[in-house]
Amino acid sequence: MTEATLVEPGTSSMADLYARHVPSAIRLAYLLTGDRQQAEDLAHDAFVRCVGKFAHLRAREAFESYLRRAIVNLNTSGLRRKRSERAWLAREGAAEVGRTSSIPDVGAKEDLWRALSTLPPRQRAALVLRYYEDLSEHDTAAVLQCSLAAVKSLVARGSEALRTAVTEGGIR
Amino acid sequence: MNDLERDLKDLFDRKARAVDTTPAAPETVLRRGRRRQVGVVLGGALAGIVVLAVASGITMSMLGDGRDTVPVGPDGPYGARTAVIEGFEVRAPAGWTLMDQWAMANVLAAGASCSSTFSSVGQEIGGSPTVVETGSPQDQVCTPEPSTLPAGVPVLQLSTFDPGLMSPACDVFDEGTKGSLPTDGVAVVVTAFPGVRTPEEVQAALTQTCAATPDIASIVQGPSVTYVTATFAGANADPALLNAAPGYVRDLGGHDTREPRPGPLEGPAYIVGSGVTGDEGWQVSAGIALDERSTPAVWMTSFQLDGGALMGTLAQPWNGGPDPVASALDVGDAAVAIALIPSGYGEPIWESDEDAQVPLNHAPFPASISALTAQVFDGDVAWGEVPGTGGGLVPGRT
Numbered sequence: 001m002t003e004a005t006l007v008e009p010g011t012s013s014m015a016d017l018y019a020r021h022v023p024s025a026i027r028l029a030y031l032l033t034g035d036r037q038q039a040e041d042l043a044h045d046a047f048v049r050c051v052g053k054f055a056h057l058r059a060r061e062a063f064e065s066y067l068r069r070a071i072v073n074l075n076t077s078g079l080r081r082k083r084s085e086r087a088w089l090a091r092e093g094a095a096e097v098g099r100t101s102s103i104p105d106v107g108a109k110e111d112l113w114r115a116l117s118t119l120p121p122r123q124r125a126a127l128v129l130r131y132y133e134d135l136s137e138h139d140t141a142a143v144l145q146c147s148l149a150a151v152k153s154l155v156a157r158g159s160e161a162l163r164t165a166v167t168e169g170g171i172r
Numbered sequence: 173m174n175d176l177e178r179d180l181k182d183l184f185d186r187k188a189r190a191v192d193t194t195p196a197a198p199e200t201v202l203r204r205g206r207r208r209q210v211g212v213v214l215g216g217a218l219a220g221i222v223v224l225a226v227a228s229g230i231t232m233s234m235l236g237d238g239r240d241t242v243p244v245g246p247d248g249p250y251g252a253r254t255a256v257i258e259g260f261e262v263r264a265p266a267g268w269t270l271m272d273q274w275a276m277a278n279v280l281a282a283g284a285s286c287s288s289t290f291s292s293v294g295q296e297i298g299g300s301p302t303v304v305e306t307g308s309p310q311d312q313v314c315t316p317e318p319s320t321l322p323a324g325v326p327v328l329q330l331s332t333f334d335p336g337l338m339s340p341a342c343d344v345f346d347e348g349t350k351g352s353l354p355t356d357g358v359a360v361v362v363t364a365f366p367g368v369r370t371p372e373e374v375q376a377a378l379t380q381t382c383a384a385t386p387d388i389a390s391i392v393q394g395p396s397v398t399y400v401t402a403t404f405a406g407a408n409a410d411p412a413l414l415n416a417a418p419g420y421v422r423d424l425g426g427h428d429t430r431e432p433r434p435g436p437l438e439g440p441a442y443i444v445g446s447g448v449t450g451d452e453g454w455q456v457s458a459g460i461a462l463d464e465r466s467t468p469a470v471w472m473t474s475f476q477l478d479g480g481a482l483m484g485t486l487a488q489p490w491n492g493g494p495d496p497v498a499s500a501l502d503v504g505d506a507a508v509a510i511a512l513i514p515s516g517y518g519e520p521i522w523e524s525d526e527d528a529q530v531p532l533n534h535a536p537f538p539a540s541i542s543a544l545t546a547q548v549f550d551g552d553v554a555w556g557e558v559p560g561t562g563g564g565l566v567p568g569r570t
Contacts, residue, residue, distance in 0.1 A: 028188075031184055122562065
């Protein structure tokens with residue numbers, strides 16, 4: 001017989017994990033989706049997925065990177081993307097009527113923000129991971145599960161598309 | 173850093189700061205997390221069994237499709253599969269039907285409960301609680317309340333015919349009803365009994381609930397549960413198939429200290445596919461989700477072949493809509509996609525984010541499931557290795 005040693009992280013532990021990681025995860029998800037509600041759903045789905053697999057990791061700091069990867073993966077999966085796009089289009093369509101011009105700088109940034117929404121999810125994710133999360137190209141490749149060359153390509157193509165969209169004023 | 177990169181950084185920081193978040197976790201999220209952890213503990217138990225298999229020298233290459241060594245049985249929709257069910261490794265020849273019925277033990281067991289998550293090593297016997305030893309590096313442990321295992325509850329059935337998910341050769345679901353068996357049918361069945369049972373007691377019990385006289389192949393006696401492997405044959409059954417049947421089920425040991433645990437996600441199911449991707453094995457099931465509506469669903473489990481740690485579980489229930497539903501799970505260096513494809517959709521093809529197109533394996537979703545669920549799913553179950561979780565089914569194929 002082996003002596004049982006039961007340790008119950010229980011609800012409070014999971015709540016701690018949530019408090020420590022999910023608020024920043026929601027912000028990341030928001031930058032990936034551009035939609036507040038979608039971001040919260042995405043972060044929660046990723047948290048539930050990770051908490052099942054990784055809540056007992058001895059290296060707790062690893063949870064953050066698993067959560068980040070889960071958010072990016074979930075966001076780029078086909079079905080979720082379709083739902084996100086549908087929700088985004090519905091909201092954007094409704095918001096179009098009431099849109100007003102802003103001060104030039106903020107307006108330009110808003111153009112950039114709208115241009116981001118036209119990028120393929122993995123290009124957008126690469127830009128967010130590089131310039132918001134400040135991940136290295138190597139770490140970005142790990143999150144996106146692709147090669148270093150692919151990250152360089154995603155960032156380059158995304159940047160080029162943004163530059164074109166903003167300079168040509170083609171954002172609607 | 174150029175202007176665009178600076179602008180992006182400013183924009184991201186400003187947008188992120190504007191997102192109002194609270195550190196308080198919604199109860200619904202915590203509840204989902206707890207359910208998920210319970211599911212992982214169940215899967216972890218499977219993974220622990222895999223460790224035992226490796227330790228005892230059983231080659232995990234058997235988790236491949238095994239087509240070259242397993243004879244083909246009668247016509248059937250599924251190819252050769254290898255699965256691990258409650259400590260028994262089953263090599264299902266192509267055309268044979270393999271059912272995982274162990275989840276029913278959890279439904280039928282009285283008082284089983286596993287409501288939270290634990291982190292531990294070891295086991296406690298001679299009373300409660302029973303501790304699940306997963307063998308994973310995380311050493312997750314679940315402590316269910318004492319449960320009562322119904323006598324003769326089916327664990328799995330491998331048969332030359334499809335009896336329907338709830339009409340196995342040994343039927344403990346309807347009192348006084350015997351199971352079903354075609355005259356040319358052959359079945360190998362694993363059943364479980366609470367406590368210690370003698371061969372005579374087992375024989376008598378099976379004779380009462382099973383469709384034919386059992387030929388007992390093995391009895392595995394644990395401290396709390398007795399597992400019995402038996403074969404059954406109809407009057408016109410092919411003797412060659414009957415002789416081969418017991419060899420398809422291999423007791424891996426290590427399961428007899430555990431009792432039935434509630435399965436919050438997955439109910440009884442057909443094992444429809446399996447494979448090995450990198451250093452991970454995986455198996456795909458089509459069955460009934462144990463939710464309020466008993467939804468038709470496909471799910472999969474993946475686990476490390478070397479080390480035995482559970483790598484993931486993924487469930488994809490049917491949503492009742494006109495479009496396919498699909499998900500993918502990271503497995504090894506790639507991913508495995510599972511999907512439910514409505515009839516008329518055509519060949520399921522997975523398109524990755526890099527535009528690679530991968531045809532998925534597919535077969536009819538077991539018809540007997542729809543007879544048991546409020547929602548009817550009349551289509552195919554699909555599965556296959558894909559480059560990554562990014563991507564989805566090619567839309568609009570007819």
